[in-house]
Amino acid sequence: MEVNWLHLVPLLPLIGAAICGLVGKWLPKGWLYAVALASVLLSFCIGVTAFSNLEGENPQIHELVYNWFAVGSLHVDLGFTLDRLSGALVLVITGVGFLIHLYSVAYMDDDPGYWRYFAYLNLFVAAMLTLVLADNLVAMFIGWEGVGLCSYLLIGFWFDDDAKAYAGRKAFVVNRIGDFGLMIGIFVLFTATGSVNFAQINAAPLTLGLASAAAALMFLGACGKSAQLPLYIWLPDAMAGPTPVSALIHAATMVTAGVYMIARLSHVYVSAPGVMAVVAIVGCLTALWGAVIGTAQNDIKKVLAYSTVSQLGFMFIGVGVGAFFAGTMHLVTHAFFKACLFLGSGAVIHGLYGEQDMTRMGGLRKYMPHTRATFAIATIAITGVLPLSGFFSKDEILAQAWHTRAFDFLTLTPSGESHLTWLGFVIYAVGTLTAGLTSFYMWRCYLVTFEGEYRGGTDVHPHESPWPMTAPLWILAILSVLALVLGLPESWARALHLESFNWERFTDGMFAQVRGGPPREGSLLLGFGIAWVVALFGGLTAWTLYKPGTSMTGDERFARAVPAVHRAFVNKLYVDEFYGWLILRPTWRFAKALWHWVDATLIDGLFVNGSAQAVEWTARSARRFQNGNVQRYAAVLAVGVAALVLVFLVRG
């Protein structure tokens, strides 16, 4: 269906950003908030209207905004497509985005730069909507860069603090590495298919080599944006930004862009089964890696940051094993409960006047009942306790990984045998272990923060947050429960007459099928059982170590039992140090060597051997420099001419 109003969805927040950014400083606060919130809310309403208009088999609403440019054979139109995947994401972005805007009204009220903040936040929503709605790679890339820019601006929002400004730069630089891959991948896809339009790319036949090259390069971009190994290091540092930003950008929306892109280009990825395996393995390792580091962090936001890294790993497992619907479903449910968790941590930090260290929290259930209740619900959701959304979406990914045939195709011998059938199971096993760890660190976080006795200073009086902050918390908590309807197994959904909400059915026909064929049938209850037991085990371990009364002794016991491991966990597995050793140390050594050389020859040779001589020499050389400048320029010019003529003649 061709419409002419879809561009309003990203345009409204953009207008909001323009108003906030250009005249926000002089607007009354109330007006500014009204503009910022209304633009996102209106955009949400349009999204709902559009979404409810989607009917029929794989429906989509499309708008051709204008012929953007045509260079030779490259035609790029700025067009927006809203189908069921992008539509759902639009609702998540604007919906969660609106809640976070509302939350920010209370959270950022005291900050003198609030107008800047809301301008950036609105701009981010606009860029993210462009990314999601774009019907071609180039427009998506613009959104991709736009969200990166906003992320940079918001991480370094408090740029007076050098560490925070540095964190912003780190995020920017690391993301540039990924964006390179993405850009070159776009070039490759354009060269291979002659188009940058998603529909045309997905329809074009691709050779294995080209598909693999493009898929691998673009996965590099996804690794940067979605914080996968080895480019995840920026995300924990990105917690330097205001907490609502962490919730919106670094948990719910922007970091999932990589998953979204792979799902969008599912046809390219299934044409490159080797890259699919890489995606799944990287996702699997990242999930484990993030969860392991998360177990020993004491900064509440760092725990959630590593948890995000880990959960993103799960999503990549989903798309990597060809279960694109499972990966995107986890994207949606994760947006709800992780946003809830981050906002909850923000409420805690706000209530404790900026305290982020969990060792100085505890017993907050008394002071912050709403925050505690919503945090608990979201924790249940993320740890995968049976009826909540996180359970179904995560278990769907793991089940798909276990039974996938995506890798069968990879090593299919002519006789029809395959040697890689075990890879899916290994991923499943590691994923399940990670799920156990997730349960452990999230319950640890919950128990240490909210249960037991308050361990903070006496001068701090913890208090519950105002309603603009608690209301979004409750809405998100309820959503993380309700989102379970997306992932109900089909038989259950039929029994409850909820099958129209089933995500797998909902997105049916949107994604490519892996070449190995649909996954093998597996036992539903066995998978559920294992997942449940694992989650329970993780939770119980956390309970025994950190149950109320024992306060932080869990960490001490852990440290006593395996000190080296604990130290490694606390130090984030020494990744930053590793990069330092790999890159910074040699540079530093080189600089030092250079300094020595300069020191030895220049300083000793010049100044120690007589300053008079040095002065004379300097003066003489300075004079010669002054005189010789033009001549030297001319000499270089002449040499250049000579070289040019020589090369021409030799070639001729």
Next chain:
Amino acid sequence: MRRVDTPGTGGYFPRPQTARLKANDEGIAMDSYLTPYLPILVLLLLAGVMCVAITFFATVLGPRRITNIKEAAFECGSPTTGDPHARHSVKFFLVALLFIVFDVESVFIYPWGALLRDLNGDGLGWFAYFEMMSFMATLAIGLVYVWRKGALEWT
């Protein structure tokens, strides 16, 4: 040859065909168009070799006894005083520059005057006339400008 332009070639000058034709007539293996200039090259080379050789042998063979007196600048037998580089007034350069401008103008006008009749025969008379007039007018405007700016006054 009175015409500046040869019909057909479209260039300002005729192609240098005479040299080639002569070379071919004489039956010499003239594969290069530069060959007629070979003697000049030989001359240049000889001159260069001579210069280098004479200087070289002079320095190697001749006795050298350097004294202060020999090194001093010679100026009519009396010691030098002051800076040998005299500074000229900037006006001097200005006038010199203007002189060259109008000198070049006249250099252009002479051949134009000599050729105007021929050009008229080719139907280009008025074109050539107005072309030169606009050239002179431009320079005249320049002169007026310079005059009014006071560049022609020495003091």
Next chain:
Amino acid sequence: MTFNANDLLGVLPAIILSIGALLLLMSEVFLSTTRAAAQAPASPGERVAQTATAPEISSTQPDRRYQAWLAAGVAALGLWAALSQLGDPAISLFNGAAMSDGFGRVVAATVCGALLISCFVAFGYLEWLRATRGEFYALTLFSAAGMCLLAQATDLIVIFVSLEVMSLALYALCAYLRRGKRPAEAAFKYFILGSFASAIFLYGAALGFGATGSTRLADIAAGVRLAATGGGPGGSAGLLFASVALLTAGFAFKVAAVPFHMWVPDVYDGAPAPVTGFMAAGVKAAAFAVLVRILVSGFGDPSSSIGPHGWQQIIVWLAALTMFFGNLLAVPQRSVKRMLAYSSIAHAGYLLVAVAAMGNAPSRPDATQGLLFYLASYGATVIGAFGVVALIERKFALAGTGDDLSSWAGLSERHPALAAAMSLFMLSLAGVPPTAGFMAKLTVFRSAIEAGLAPLAIFGVLTSVAGLYYYLRVVVYVYMVPEGRADSVPGGRVLSASIALASCALIVLWMGIMPGSFSAMIQSASGSFGR
């Protein structure tokens, strides 16, 4: 040989600009009304300017403000002339000595547009320095006339004359602020090295004439074809090789390609900021236009080894070197003007990529289009950037002494619009969407890939990412570093500069967001070039 009066219409922009320049010279000496405002007490800005750096002080100065508007009017007229002929069919003028085609007209339009905006930038700057004199605008008009002619010339002698008209005026403009070492040094260096480059060009032209017996590019092209088939005078192939090498070197100097770039930082730094902006935009456009004309129209015969296959590789290497060193040397610069100078070198490299892409006949139309788009977008961006620099110089009374990055710290606090404009120009220079610079790089690199020069394109993308560092550093200073220096007095009238900057910003955004209409215009105008 015949003369057709219509030929004059073909070079209308250049004629308009020359007549305008002569008018300005006459008005300078005959009309000199004394300004009433000059007798009033000087504004604080003027006092600072006088005591600190103002090179021209005179209490009773004639009111010459009309000259800026006269010059702007002439530039607008020239722009109109170039644009009104845009769609006309290409015609050969003056028996093949010049050419009026879409390619030349687009370049002429770019030059006139650059001149128009530069007049606005220069107006406030010169008024602030009390340095408004007719020579300034007359010289800019003369050099613009040279540029327009250069873009249309198809005869080596005409090219040389236009080149000198352009260059001599620019040498003088560099030294326009006479009281100061840096402008004089800049002009001197530019003059010496420029004459050197002109000599090299002349040598190349002489060799070309020696080989083909003509200075017309069409005849040279015929000579190239003849030499390729083994015909023509013996040894002419060697002469042609040397000729194209020297001609390339001569213009590589004008476009500031490495290793012919050494004059650029000193000259850009020393010249007044409005002049630098005009120089960067106009000289680049004209010099690239004529370089392309020589290479494509003169030596572009694809069947010949002297042709594209000979020079393409050279241009590829020049482009790679220029992109590499331009970006590399810009990194340590702390003066924004010097940084922009090195950035101009780097951009010459990207433009050379388009020239290299023209080596392959099939990709020629795309590459031409990319080149023209790049020239226009770079022109708008760089004039805007130097316009901001000029305003900053006024703000801190720094005329002619360059500017350190620290002067830019905290600009967004006091002048948010200026800060936003500068950031936009920096992003455009860096090639970040949705600015003109991005589209320009995209079209150029794409044409290079189409011409089979993918490694060069990838190298270009890599260097442009390195460029991001120093461009964004300005943005960081503007927005994120707290104000280090106390604002001195704001530099007086800024309305005309604001108009100029706003129009630059609009053009940059327009070309970045809706390049379709612009590139369609270029495409229809230049479609036939080089075929």
